[in-house]
Amino acid sequence: MVLGFDLGASRKAAKQLRTAGDKARDRSDWDEAAEQYRQYLKIENDDFAIWVQLGHALKEQKKYDLAESAYERARDLKPDDADIHLQLGHLLKLTGRNSEAVEAYGKSYAIEPTFAAEMEMKSLGGVDEDIFLNAVSSQFKSKDVVYIELDDMLIYLEAHSTVSGIQRVQAEFARFVVDKGGLVSGTQFVFVINPPYQDCVWKLQPELVHDVVKYATGTKVDHEYLKRLIASVRSSAVRIEPSAGQCYLVLGAFWVFNTVSGRFLHLKRLGLRIGGYIHDLIPINQPEYCDEGLCHEFLLSFGDSMQVFDFILTNSHHTANEVIAYRKRLGLEPMPVEAVQLAHANKVTHDGADVWTPKIKGLKGKKFAMMVSTIEARKNHKYLVDAWRQFYNEGLEPPELVFVGRFGWRVHDLMNTLKQSRNFDGKLHILHGLTDGELNKLYKECSFTVFPSYVEGWGLPVGEGLAHGKPCVSSLTSAMPEIGGDFVDYVDPWNLREGIEVFRKMCFDEEYREARRLNIEKNFVIRTWSNFAENLAETTIRHHGAKINERVSQANFQPGIVFRPNELSFGKKLPTDYAVNPVRLLLSASWGAVEHWGSWMLGDRGEIEFKSPYKAGDEVVVYLEFFGAPFVGEDGYLTVVVGEGKMEMPVAGTHKYMKIPGDKSFVVKTSGKVGENGIVNVNVFVDGEVRLETDQPGARRFSVGIKAVAYSLKQDAISRSDIAEELVSGIVQV
Template sequence: MSGQSLRSKGDAARDARDWAGAEKAYRDFLSSKPDDAAIWVQYGHILKEQDKSSDAERAYRKAVALRPDDGDPSLHLAHLLKRMGRLSEATEMFETSFKASPTGDAYGELLALRGERVDLDEDDSDETLTTSATFIEIDDLLGYLEAHKTLSGIQRVQVGVIQHVLASARQNENCVFVLNPINGDSLWMLKNEHLRELVDYVTGPNVDHEQLRRIVARARSGATLISPQAGQCYLVLGAFWGSGGVAGRYLHLKKVGVLLGVYIYDLIPITHSEYCDARLSHEFAMSFGDGMAIFDFVLTISDYTAREVIRYREKFNLPAMPVITVPLAHSHSDNVTPRKRMVWGPHIAQLKDRPYVLMVSTIEARKNHAYLVAAWKQFLEEGLDPPDLVFVGRFGWHVSSLMEMLELTRNLDGRVHVLHDLSDAELQTLYDGSLFTAFTSFVEGWGLPVGESLAQGRPCVASSTSSVPEVGGDLVDYVDPHNLRDGLEVLRKMAFNDAYRAQRERDIADRFVARTWRDVGVDLLEKVGKVRTTVKTNPSGEMFFAAGSVFTVSDLAFGTILPKDYGLSPKRLMLTDFGYTIEPHGCWMRGNKGSLRFRSDQPAGTEISVYLQFLSAPWANHDNLLSIDMDKPGIRPSSKRVDNKRSLAPNSRFLMRCSGTVGEKGSVSVNVVVSGHVPLEHGGPGARRFCVGLSEFGYTASADLVARVDMSEHFMFNAMGR
């Protein structure tokens, strides 16, 4: 068999996931064509799929040797070494790959493995866009799809906007989608062809999660490094709070004069934290507080959310910024049409000949499914024969009481059905066959299930609270989600009065006009275009920190009570360039170096003394030398004087002090460096690299002797109290 035939045979076996057949065909091919680096890579993939890690490593190394200037073979080898737990070798190989081909994949892995920012050369960036460019960040979409194969609310919004921009790429040629790695000072532009492949697949009828992950990896690896510049605009389209801190991802953009905006879905973790996971509420509150000091404008998905943002801003007397509503679409897709052929798959077959009411929503306390169960229980006790209740959605937070109620009543003797992981065809069938839909949520940022119901032509009973009436207008029948007596009469009329329900169907057919994702995309880009002509960015983003103040880092750790007015003094901003997530003991410094940055109330040129309470990691040793200094106005960084040094010992706490002068506009930067090897804390995924942490710091004017004594006594007594 010819070499080309063997190669084609191997490709076919690979595509059919016949790993053994592909291995043999590729091995036979390489016996006659040993210099084909691409097939050595494919051969390595096949061996890796069969858990033949040592053989796969040899294949990848052969490809690396054949193509030392191509970053792709070394990237695959690096991923294999990481999977094998050989993290030091993996880091070295990711560096080799990045030097050969600066890709987003290699960069992200280096950030994770090295635990500190990756130094970039100007030559690494091969894309410089015009000042009219608008960057749209979708990091959390890719992260979400690596963990889930079906889209949730925020991710559906991002996919909808991406589809619009890609469909009108010529009109929106200056609009690009980017990744902004946490702890990095870089932006990575995703290729349109990779995004098109991604959204087409994830919105298709059958989604295999492994294939989806491969598509995501392809998009990451193909991202191109770009250089942001003053005058450009940046919009956070997804979950701004989901990456462990806002400031660490956006201040590098502010420094070059990029205008920053964010799309806010709701403030529910702040305003209705009782319905949320405690950790989410804590992180969201800090991220939103940080963001109000950083973002230059805010877009919201509803007028209700806009009012909540403005109310928060006014409550704490924060600087004004534009808050503009860009309402969402009425449906998950612009192609919603009831189907003539209904698909009663195995998950929903039991409902085929039964009347039912549909509620499509995550099953969690905030969505208020218990309201409907209580109403149906009342109908049954009255001797009525209501339609069945069908809940479609995954279980979420705080649903134990609902689940207990359903268990004790045997799902109201079989009248309540709980379904999840349905195909699009099955969900469409449920909409088409329902009498009406219900959505009794306590609070929403928008209320997409209400719009989806109208787009499907189905009458809807929904909450009268928050943003929901913005979605449904007068085509929806509203209930007070806090008042069951009120809701019983509305639900009774819709469930048992066929003539009334038919009239509501006609009202929807006659008067409903769906807002599409194209409408959202056009509206969003137009409003971003207008706001960027009237708003100027504040390039600082540094937090004001008064002389004589002390910041105890653990005061912001999860488990503490976050100050209600955190947005007035978002102290976490000072740690932006320093470390990892705040913990009960403080904050570990990322890698070998970090900086604390803030704005002082002292005049420029004033000498100040900064006090820092450190703690060392269990593996710290005397080869690790810690030094601290301050940026000096007018002095080159290479010639700065180091004020203080100390050899480290394991598990120790100690106080250090440095002095320096306040820069222009009150700017202060305290730099911390640890020499010597800083190891990873452990070998698993998400391992961090650190040697020293910060538990507390403060400063005074050096000339203020009384304040210096008070500051010294504070740290001394705190140390004695431990």
């Protein structure tokens, strides 16, 4: 009995020590954490997790030798744990032992090919990149798999502490999928990130994704802590290669990485069905409301996606009709386009978060109308400012105005107006960075909501206000009537005179405003985010299973034409019908973003592919103008092979090689045969040592860039002569 009592007391003491260590760690008291963990490990010497935590605490104190010993003890306990080798790699890199760090990262990667280990090895260099190409973790073999891309949401939340618009869609769908255990109607939904120019995707841990979503949509958000959660999501992501017959859904801003081909073509050519969720076509149809750079890249990416996507889902019937009309206007063949309308909001509850926090307490006891959106020209905040100014000029006292949102694009005139009026002597309030809890409190307390935007793909704030039971005055344009129906009072965003009268009634006729509120309370049916997510999942599954004609994912490229990638760079005027023949797809998935001079090949292999008017077996001559990087190695050699499909590095002696001239343009002429369906495939390889751009971690590793592409039938001497004349650099035969 005494022995049992002592053992129990010892375990109780150990538990107290571990708890004390964890609490000290959470408040970043590393010295105290390390001491508590040490005492704990005297009792429980084989606790792997606490040896790791002790290593972390010692590393934070810069006691690197002791930290290394703690990590090594953990490694000895679990030699097949990928994370402990990763942590050892971090410590070794921190102490300048880079070659040992690479070895540790390599061991971690061999156990589980995580994003963190691969990025660390690439940043330190000196690694044969074939190990990345050949390292694929266990993957999903069933065709009943849909990959959900979350790059956009994670990148956004690294810069902002709360979700907004497009990111809200991804967050709420992710929440739904996790709640369903990843399985909807027999189909597995898998979260991934898909960085540009890679031949794989990275599977995210669903429970970590859920932690990010739950925290970012919570009542209190510390952005530094949120970024640590996101870092954990990224670092634990595992490399996988999707399989033919599976589906890939792009929910976010597909245009933000400067290339559709660099992110989706490799998936398309693996045999996946790709769907895109389109939020609006504003950068194409109303470019005056968007940044010039956004319009440029959106037109390119949307044009590319018209060839790459197999089906398109949209957030509203309005957006669906715009996509259909766009394709019809350009004479493109019909493709599946279907609206999956967004939510109004989740069912509203006011619990412990129903408080006046310091950010919003200045509105306590006041009557106010609220507009929630980024403050930018398209949202038309000035319309409200001018209407309220009219009321003040008449000696009236309308509810105060509250703008919730960060400042965006083209708001200089608005800001100047507000400055001159001193925000209507403090009666106009601008708030940003509110948590969901703070925003819900303001929705609860406001008199009504306003949303006079010129154009929207959907217009989330209209539905959110209705879900909170509040009357709304919104624009009668684009998708807004789909959200509000008869429950909203509408204005013409270009007609201020009539709009003032609508606002006058809502501001000053309390009986009318109450009648509108009661109508919402009795009759409005909220479409929740769960309703939306379930609809989106089922619609995606249906399109995935439908028999859709094979979509060509190559650009049509006519012989005798010289294509220069820099013609698509920012600052150049793009053809409005670019989607008819999206020539950027020539660059396949192995070339960087288009720059003012051309495009860099990434790594030691590249591919150019296009559809020709010729039949299989016809012989063509291909001309490529390259640019040798200034830092290419002395023994860097290039070869180009046409017409053999995608291939690995050729065996020495089977193809001709040429030395790459550094910091210089040169033209390569080579020949080969057209493949099936008129496809011409050009493989580009670099052999030998290729130097990094600098000796700093993360430096780019590339050797050649492409400046021009042209081709012709071998027997068409006139066309070949014209091409050669246009490409003025010396031509090298390979």
